[in-house]
Amino acid sequence: MPRIGVYICHCGENIAGAVNIEAVREYAGTLPGVAVAKDYLFMCSDPGQELIRQDIKDGLVDRVVVAACTPRTHEPIFRKAVEDGGLNKYLFEMANIRDQDSWAHWNEKDGATEKAKRLIASAVAKAGLLEPLQDRFVEVTKSALVIGAGVSGMFAALDLANMGYKVHLVEKEPSVGGNMAKLDKTFPTNDCSACILTPVMVQVGTHPNIELLTYAEVASVEGSIGNFKVDVVKKQTYIDWDKCTGCGDCVNACPAKAPNEFNEGMDNRKAVYIQFPQAVPKKAVLDLDHCINCGKRSIGTQPRTHSVTGEPILAPCEKACKTGACDRSVAYDPAGERVTLQVGTIIAAAGFKAMDKAPFKEYSPQSPNVITSMQLERILSATGPTEGEFKRPSDGKKPATVAFISCVGSRDKSHHSYCSKVCCMYMLKEARLIKEKYPATNVYLFYIDVRTAGKDFEEYYNYCRDLGIKVIRGRAGAVDELAGDRLRVRAYDVDMCAPVELESDLVVLATAIEPAPGLPEMGRKLGINCGGEGFLKELHTKLYPVETSVKGIYVAGCAQGPKDIPESVSQARAASSSAAVPLTLGKVVVEPFSSAVDREKCSGCGICVPLCPYSAISREEVDGKLRARIDEALCAGCGVCAAACPSLAITLHGFTEAQIQAQINALTIGAGGGKVV
Amino acid sequence: MLKLAYLLAGGCGGCDMAVVDLSETLVDVLPQLEVVFWAPTVADVKYKDLEAMPDQSVDVGLVSGMVRLSEQEHMTRVMRQKCKVLVAYGACAALGGIPGMANLHTKEEIFQTAYFDTFSTDNPDGVTPQTKCLVDGKYELTLPEFYGRVRPLHQVVDVDYFIGGCPPHHSFVGQAIVAILEGKLPPPGSWITGGKAVCDVCSRNPGQQGGERELITSVKRTVDGAPEEGKCLLQEGYICLGAVTQGDCGALCPKVNIPCRGCGGPIPGVKDFGLRAVSAIASSLADEELVDQIPSPVKLFYRYALPASMLGKKVK
Numbered sequence: 002m003p004r005i006g007v008y009i010c011h012c013g014e015n016i017a018g019a020v021n022i023e024a025v026r027e028y029a030g031t032l033p034g035v036a037v038a039k040d041y042l043f044m045c046s047d048p049g050q051e052l053i054r055q056d057i058k059d060g061l062v063d064r065v066v067v068a069a070c071t072p073r074t075h076e077p078i079f080r081k082a083v084e085d086g087g088l089n090k091y092l093f094e095m096a097n098i099r100d101q102d103s104w105a106h107w108n109e110k111d112g113a114t115e116k117a118k119r120l121i122a123s124a125v126a127k128a129g130l131l132e133p134l135q136d137r138f139v140e141v142t143k144s145a146l147v148i149g150a151g152v153s154g155m156f157a158a159l160d161l162a163n164m165g166y167k168v169h170l171v172e173k174e175p176s177v178g179g180n181m182a183k184l185d186k187t188f189p190t191n192d193c194s195a196c197i198l199t200p201v202m203v204q205v206g207t208h209p210n211i212e213l214l215t216y217a218e219v220a221s222v223e224g225s226i227g228n229f230k231v232d233v234v235k236k237q238t239y240i241d242w243d244k245c246t247g248c249g250d251c252v253n254a255c256p257a258k259a260p261n262e263f264n265e266g267m268d269n270r271k272a273v274y275i276q277f278p279q280a281v282p283k284k285a286v287l288d289l290d291h292c293i294n295c296g297k298r299s300i301g302t303q304p305r306t307h308s309v310t311g312e313p314i315l316a317p318c319e320k321a322c323k324t325g326a327c328d329r330s331v332a333y334d335p336a337g338e339r340v341t342l343q344v345g346t347i348i349a350a351a352g353f354k355a356m357d358k359a360p361f362k363e364y365s366p367q368s369p370n371v372i373t374s375m376q377l378e379r380i381l382s383a384t385g386p387t388e389g390e391f392k393r394p395s396d397g398k399k400p401a402t403v404a405f406i407s408c409v410g411s412r413d414k415s416h417h418s419y420c421s422k423v424c425c426m427y428m429l430k431e432a433r434l435i436k437e438k439y440p441a442t443n444v445y446l447f448y449i450d451v452r453t454a455g456k457d458f459e460e461y462y463n464y465c466r467d468l469g470i471k472v473i474r475g476r477a478g479a480v481d482e483l484a485g486d487r488l489r490v491r492a493y494d495v496d497m498c499a500p501v502e503l504e505s506d507l508v509v510l511a512t513a514i515e516p517a518p519g520l521p522e523m524g525r526k527l528g529i530n531c532g533g534e535g536f537l538k539e540l541h542t543k544l545y546p547v548e549t550s551v552k553g554i555y556v557a558g559c560a561q562g563p564k565d566i567p568e569s570v571s572q573a574r575a576a577s578s579s580a581a582v583p584l585t586l587g588k589v590v591v592e593p594f595s596s597a598v599d600r601e602k603c604s605g606c607g608i609c610v611p612l613c614p615y616s617a618i619s620r621e622e623v624d625g626k627l628r629a630r631i632d633e634a635l636c637a638g639c640g641v642c643a644a645a646c647p648s649l650a651i652t653l654h655g656f657t658e659a660q661i662q663a664q665i666n667a668l669t670i671g672a673g674g675g676k677v678v
Numbered sequence: 679m680l681k682l683a684y685l686l687a688g689g690c691g692g693c694d695m696a697v698v699d700l701s702e703t704l705v706d707v708l709p710q711l712e713v714v715f716w717a718p719t720v721a722d723v724k725y726k727d728l729e730a731m732p733d734q735s736v737d738v739g740l741v742s743g744m745v746r747l748s749e750q751e752h753m754t755r756v757m758r759q760k761c762k763v764l765v766a767y768g769a770c771a772a773l774g775g776i777p778g779m780a781n782l783h784t785k786e787e788i789f790q791t792a793y794f795d796t797f798s799t800d801n802p803d804g805v806t807p808q809t810k811c812l813v814d815g816k817y818e819l820t821l822p823e824f825y826g827r828v829r830p831l832h833q834v835v836d837v838d839y840f841i842g843g844c845p846p847h848h849s850f851v852g853q854a855i856v857a858i859l860e861g862k863l864p865p866p867g868s869w870i871t872g873g874k875a876v877c878d879v880c881s882r883n884p885g886q887q888g889g890e891r892e893l894i895t896s897v898k899r900t901v902d903g904a905p906e907e908g909k910c911l912l913q914e915g916y917i918c919l920g921a922v923t924q925g926d927c928g929a930l931c932p933k934v935n936i937p938c939r940g941c942g943g944p945i946p947g948v949k950d951f952g953l954r955a956v957s958a959i960a961s962s963l964a965d966e967e968l969v970d971q972i973p974s975p976v977k978l979f980y981r982y983a984l985p986a987s988m989l990g991k992k993v994k
Contacts, residue, residue, distance in 0.1 A: 604945070606877030606921035607884060607891035608958050620885055626878065627885045645961035647922040647954055648875055649947040658947075 003129045004036035006062030007121060008053060010044035010069035012099055019103035019113040025068070028118045034129045037061050044069050050082040057086030064088075064128040068096040068121045074541070089133035091593065091655065096124035119668050126667035127660045134593035134654055139634060141227035141345040141583050146171065148219055148523070151179020152198065152566055153558025153573040154350035155205045160577035162210035166584050169342050170205065171233055172215040176280035177202050179352050180559075183263065185381040185389075187566055188430040189461040195384070199279045206281040216286060220339065222526050223614050225637040226553025227345050227589045235338045239287035239300055240273070244326035247283030249275060254321035259291035261386070265376040267394060268386035273318050273327070278384055285327070287318075301333035346553045346580040349527060349537055350573060351520055353559035356410045356512035364406065364480040364510060369394040370488055371480060371508045374405075374424070377431050391439060393507045395486045400506030402443040404490045405432060406477040410513030412449065417513045419534050422563040424511040425452045429462055431509065432470045444470045445503055447477040447492050455565070473501065480508050514563035527554050536562045547576040553589075555580050594638035594655035596631050602650035603628040609642035609651060618642060680859060683715040683728065683736045685757050687750040688777060688828070689743025692845040693768035694719045699848035700855075707855055729756055736760045738858055740767040744774050744985065745829045748809075749822035758835040763858070765870075766831040769844040769941045772869075773951065774830045774985025776844065779977055781984050781991035785826045827991040828984075840869045842924050842943030844982060850926040869924070873946055876920030876938050880929035882910045893964035897971040900937065911937045912962070917972060919979070922948075922955045941982045951983035952976070 007029040011017035022040050030038040037056055041049045044067055056062045065088070067079045072095040080090040098117040106113040143166055147158040150172035158170045170177070181187075182202075184194035205211055220232040240251075257272035264270075272291040275283060289300060295316040298304060304313035318327045355375040358366040365371050370393050372380075379385035380392065393400045405428045410416040425448070432444045451472065453462045466472060477492040483504065490503045516535035524531045529549045532538045537556045540548040547555045557576040558569040583589050605627045610618050617635035620627040629650070631642070643653040652658070686694060697704065698719075713721050714736055715728045739761030745751050758764055769775040780788060789806050793799060809823050831837050841854055854870045857863060864870065877883045884891050891913065898915040905911050911918040911932055918937035920929065924945060931938050944951040956979055960969060972978060980987055 602873070602945075602947075604875035604878040604921070604925070605883065605885050606875050608921050608962055610885070610891050611893045612961050620890075641961065645958050647948075647958040648945045649954075 003034050003064045004062050005032075005034045005064040005066060005125055005128050006037040006053065006056050007032075007035055007039070007066045007068065007125060008044055008049070009038070009040040009098075009121070010049070010067065011040065011042045012044075012070055012103075013042065016069070016099050016103045016117075019107050019110055020098060020117045021110065021114040024114055025098075025117045025121065029068075029121050029125070032122055032125045034064075035125060045075055045078055050078070050085075053079070053082045054086040057083065057088050063092065064131055065093045066096060066121065066124045066128050067093070068098045068117065068124065070099040071097050074544075091134040092128075092131050094124045094128040094131065096120040122667040123664040126663035130657065130660045130663055132654070137591045137593055137595070137633065138588045139227045139591050140588050141586065142229075142343050143584050143587070144168065144342075144344045145580055145584065146219075146229070146231055146342060146344040146347045147350060148347065149173075149179065149350040149352050149558070149560065150177035150205065150213075150215065151350065151352045151558060151569075152181045152201070153352070153560075153569040153576075154179070154348070155201050156570050156573040157348045157350055157557050157577040157580075158211055159201070159204060159208065160574050161581060161584075162208045164577075164581050164585075165210065166581065167210055167212070169212045169214060169231075169233075169344065171217050171219055172213070173218050174276060175216045175238070175284065175286045176276040176282065177205055177213065177215060178277070178279070178281070180355070180375075181566060182277065182279070183265075183375065183378055183382070185378050185383075185385075186430060186434060188426045189455075189457045191430070191434070195279055195382075202279065202281040213282065214340070215282065217337075217340075219523065219526060222347070222528070223616075225591075225615065226551075227583060229344050229347055229553065231342045231344060231347070233340045233342060234336070235340060237334045237337050238284070239289065239329075239331055240285045241326040241328065241331070242282065242284045244324040245284045246324055246326075247275060247280070247285065248323070249285070250321040250323065251285055251318040251327045254317040256295065256317065257291050257293040259288055264379045264386045265373065267372075267376055267379060287327075298329045299333075300329055300331065303330055345584050346555065347527065348555045348557055348573075348576045348580050349523065349529070349549075349560055350557040350576070351523055351537075351560040352517050353514045353563065354517050356416070356515055358409075358510055358512065360416065361409055361510060361512075363478065364409070364508065365482050365488065368480075368482050368486075368488060368508075370400075370486055370506065371510065373409075373510050373512045374427055374431060375512070377509050381431065381434055391435060393486075398506070399439070400442065402503075402505045403432075403435060403445070403507045403509065404477075404488075404503055404505040405444070405446045405509045405511060406480075406490070407446065407448045407511045408476070408513075409510040410515070413513075417515060417534060419563070420452065421514040422452075423514065423565045426455070426458060426461070426565065428509075428511045429453075429465045429470075433461075433465050433468060436465075436468045436470055440469075445490075445505070446470060446472045447490065448472060448474055449476050450474075475501070514559060517560065520560060527551060529554060529556070532562075534562070536560060547572060547579050553580075553583060592638065592655070594653065595633050595636040596638065596640065596643050596651050596653045597633075598629045598631055599650045599652065600628045602648050604648045604650070605629070606647060608645055608647060612641050612645055614639060614641065679712050680710055681712050681714050681735065681737045683739045683757060683761055684713070684720070685715070685739065685741045685743075685753055686717075686719070687741055687743035687754055687771065687831070688746045689768060689770045689775070691719070693742035693770075693843075696768075696843070696845035696848050696851050700852050701848075703848075703852040703855075707852075707859065710859060725753060725756075728753075728760060731760050733759050734762055737762055739764045741765070741771050741831055742768045744770040744777055745831065745834050746777065746780075746825055746827075747822040748825065751825075751834055754831060754834050763838045763863075764831075764835065765839045765841060765858075766837045767841050768846055769842055769943065769982040771831040772840040772842055772943055772986070773983040774828050775941075775982050778828045778830070778983070778985040779981065781827050781989075782976065784992055785824060789824075830986045833985070838866045839863065840943065842869065842871065842941065843927060844941035847927045847930065849928070869943065869946055871924045871926050871943075871946065874925050875945055876923050876925035876927070876929045876932065876942065879925045880910075880920055880932050882908060882929075882932050884910045884913060891962075894959075894962050894968065895964045897963075897968050899973060905935050911935070912959075917959060917978060919955050919959075922951065922958055939981050940979075943983070950987045952980040952987050952989070955979040 083093045084090040146169045158168045162168045217235040220234045223230045255271035255273045258269040260266045261270040273287045298316040383389040411421040475493045475495045479491045481489040494501045528551045530538045555576040557573040615635045617632045621630045640653040643651040739757045766772040896915040916937045919940040920938035923940045924942035948954045
């Protein structure tokens, strides 16, 4: 018979405020196998832990249940206390009566008390069946994967590479750079974005420890911390990048046009194109969706021969190419090339997307003179569609009046309820750039609130106001199209308590930062959850902001939530230092929650073999029959095989069938019969 | 001399036939057996004769068939009283069996179908079975009550041993009877079984052929095409429950291209056959969407085991 000690934490008022601790302690004392039931104000404090250590040393208990907060933050502390007391640290079970009980049912105290009893009964039922386990260690592959080569991904990759680790940097676009490469200037210093980013891009492109995989996407992720196996699909470029020099001759020769994504669709690029002038790697890509197959040269065919000259008939791009990089007889391959990487840790820095204007019907998105801030960035940029000239899209005239509308898609229940954080500042920046360059321009900003929390930001805001930029507090309700390509902004001025109307030549929508398309799918591949807003979820908002629920996978930049450039860079460098820890140690502790096969029970059906995500299951011959065998070093303890085993021959240590059933029984039928919330 | 009683409760009689199928083995063991009750297949004894026997006077009682009628419940209780060892013999007694699928319907629905809706029913007066009725105003006739659900034997009385199969394979029945005769029995409450799955003895098992199992990429019904000779049926998409089912039958069905349907019952330790089958099969599908292609999943995974499962029965 086990001697179970139950220790109930008040957590100050956090638990005791909703749960009748005395009643729960009394109840716990009556549970089968419970030798000691105690309560304490803060179990995680040193005196609290001492209670456990002393009872173990005194021989009163040989299994420990702590009913307190979450095992996510506190399990290691109590395991340590159990170990220090002289017990195997896995003879410990935690009942979460705070997050899952007192906090959730604060206003229903009777129910919360009843629920605490059942949660403890369940933990006690499991504790009685616990078995001592030993930690394991696995070797770490000393390389890392960074997903996304925006400013976050690049800094994360550079830091790891500079520490001496091999880094695979995967980017879905043909070039590194991300959203920052599209920006004209950056707040609060008005540095030229390209000027400060290009050197970083070049470093990334030339670093001996960085393997750049652009125009590529992660297809699948297997394995666990220390040993991830990642399949990456390199999309077919149809240009031989080993030969391409980025001279642009093929681009000039190409007659086919497609909307230019880099310029936010405001002009056209060619079907064969280099993403932007500073692209790294500076290589051409052929976009087959828009290729018109000049000279009937569709991809993967041999050229026809000229009937008179006998020369092969080539497409203009092929003819223009001096190095032979552009050769249309290369095989048609929409599936792309699959590359398998072995890495120890992964940083997800997949970035964001600035919302498009189309969903905002009230702001006349059909008008070419209603643009998003990202489009304005491109207009203001020297590499943009107007080569930096401030012109409005409809007729190329310089606008005399510009109106900015804030919080478009942010803080809005019908789109995103969150604040996108950077819009106030990027609007001010754009307004200031216009006002400084063209002081005669009338610039109006429609705000709900101006949020300029950040180093030097308030000073920037005041300077903008001093420049004569007019700030109107009140949400813009509509934008109407008027004759002469004019626009009318209708809003309610909260300070004047009156509706206002403004005629403008150009309206700029400060659209929200939203998760990059495909981010939830990438999260699924990595095994990381997305929060309600669709961004990747960190392990703990305050204390573990770059870790995720999957050990060995970290997040950085706007994939985790909206943030500005310095924050993205800080988080990226934090992520890289966290990701370097396992690489530096060379081995990681793995909890001993692995699965094992009982050969006597195994029927050799093989159901488990293909299910294992870690390829840990093989077979061995026992008395002439093949039975399953689990390689403990590879097993990550996910439990898939144990759940599927038709013969109940597989046990997941720490979560055995008997333990789980005992818990369910205690939760459903064991407890006192009171009403549970 | 071992005294044996055999009750056919709600079964079809197939399990009786499996005993007869023992042929020579039966001849070998018969001299050691005294059949005190086996109506109507073997011995001309009435219920009242069994009721009259002293309690605990019979060494071994076999009950085949599930409990659906009050008559079956009564006789099952009598068997328990008279027999020292009671065996739930065959899928119906042990798990509820094929008739157990009726638990997916209420008694009213069953009567509606059986006595009104079927094409061949001719019931102008709308008569349904009654426990009592008066004929010619003076003869009172009785019928057993039709209960609201099917129960396996252990939900009515304590059962010492379970034997699966629909029917149990005769060679295995022989082994079981010999084991009973020799007193070589596992602890009470156990299944009498080799304990391994059908896959263990199935020549189609990819592992036993030196290959490895792969995920299932399509779901087929038995009418869809023909399975490849010697290849695992499950692997080809014919949902075979051999991995989940006791293999005391020697993998009879898969040998003749028929996927295992689970009549042998769960591997020892498994409490709910269908749940385990769902866990095993659903885990093995390569693609989640394939789940929708499995026709009538309850009747597939619980074909023999619904009344013994946690699902129980339809209540409304």
